[in-house]
Amino acid sequence: MEPQKINKGDRNKIYFLVIVIAALIGTNAYLFFKDRQQSERFVTVSTEKDKLRLEVEKIEVELDKVNALNLDLNEKLVEEQKLARVKIEELKAALEKNQITQGELDKANTQINELKTFVKNYNDQIIQLQKDNIFLKNSRDSLQNTLRNISNKASNLENENANLNAKVKTAAALKLQSAEIIAFRTKSSGKKVEVTKSSTAEKLSVRFNVVPNQLAEKGHHNIYLRVFDPAGNLLADEGNHFEADGQDMQFSHSIFINYNNDDSTYVIDWANPKPFIKGIYTVILYADGNTMGKAQVELR
Structure with missing residues (x-):
């Protein structure tokens, strides 16, 4: 096909x-x-x-x-x-x-x-x-330490100076070499007669000498007296105040003396505003904020 x-x-x-x-x-x-x-x-x-x-x-x-x-x-x-x-x-x-x-x-x-x-x-x-x-902090800390050390040194020096000044002040303070207190009355003729009986006493006479001190400042010094009766009561007026030994005190009487670092004898007469009583009277003397010394007398 x-x-x-x-x-x-x-x-x-x-x-x-x-x-x-x-x-x-x-x-x-x-x-x-x-x-x-x-x-x-x-x-x-x-x-x-x-x-x-x-x-x-x-x-x-x-x-x-x-x-x-x-x-x-x-x-x-x-x-x-x-x-x-x-x-x-x-x-x-x-x-x-x-x-x-x-x-x-x-x-x-x-x-x-x-x-x-x-x-x-x-x-x-x-x-x-x-x-x-960090640098600034370290510098600041270093500066603060330096300032702290300087401040400490300054404080130490200040303390040393204060201590030195205190020692100089203490060394320059007036101190009693001898002190004697007698009580007396004044006759009508004006003659002062020493007494030993409280009934006839009118005043106390404080006679004192100051220890020779080359460091003591020459010139006028204010002398304060504090008189205590046989019972230990301070005989002072309310308004009489002064400072000594770091304390505020009342004084019985005060006078100025002319200190010349010699053998001068100073006399302070104090009249008792109250009748004298039998017992021992104590007189403490102060000068330039320091205690000079004390003396006592006994009245029969």
């Missing part, structure tokens, strides 16, 4: 179908590779965005570390940090966009690199600031 012959029209149809099928295959291949490229580009862009976000977070952490140091930043450093944080917020907002071009990614990458450089320089300044603070 002879094979059927394909006419020319059928052959043309077959050629046309082959061409259509080939075109469809080519179109599908193009669309497949195009989708694949877009998918790969999306993955690449998304990965780069995540990488940039991580870099921004690292920069922000570095700035937070600076704040955690609680350093006293100067105005320049504070302003620089504010500008950096504004830029960080801008980058965060840009990277949160759903769609971002490669140009925008490149710009963000450039800005992040600039921020990295800024943070490095910023940290270098902070480290230097810490060093300066």
Whole structure:
């Protein structure tokens, strides 16, 4: 049996179908590779965005570390940090966009690199600031120690001077070399007569000499007397006060003497505002805030 012959029209149809099928295959291949490229580009862009976000977070952490140091930043450093944080917020907002071009990614990458450089320089300044603070603290502590030592030395010198002045004052104080008390009455003629009985006594006369003292100041010295009766009562007016041996005291009588560091004898007469009684009267003398000495007399 002879094979059927394909006419020319059928052959043309077959050629046309082959061409259509080939075109469809080519179109599908193009669309497949195009989708694949877009998918790969999306993955690449998304990965780069995540990488940039991580870099921004690292920069922000570095700035937070600076704040955690609680350093006293100067105005320049504070302003620089504010500008950096504004830029960080801008980058965060840009990277949160759903769609971002490669140009925008490149710009963000450039800005992040600039921020990295800024943070490095910023940290270098902070480290230097810490060093300066440590140096200033050490200098301040050293100065305080020096001042404390100087103050202690000054205080010690002041105490030594005070002690020395006290010793000089004590050494320069007037002291009794000898003292004698007699009781007397005055006759109508004006003559003084020594007595020993309390019933006839009118006044006490204290005669004393001062120990020679080259350190004692020459000139006038105020001498205070405190007179105690046999019962131990101070015989003094309420308004008579002076200070001696660090205490406020009442005195019975006071006079001025002219001290010349010689053997002069000084006399103080004291009139008792009350009648004398039997017993021992005690007289204590003071000069320049110090006790000079005391003497006693007994009246029968």
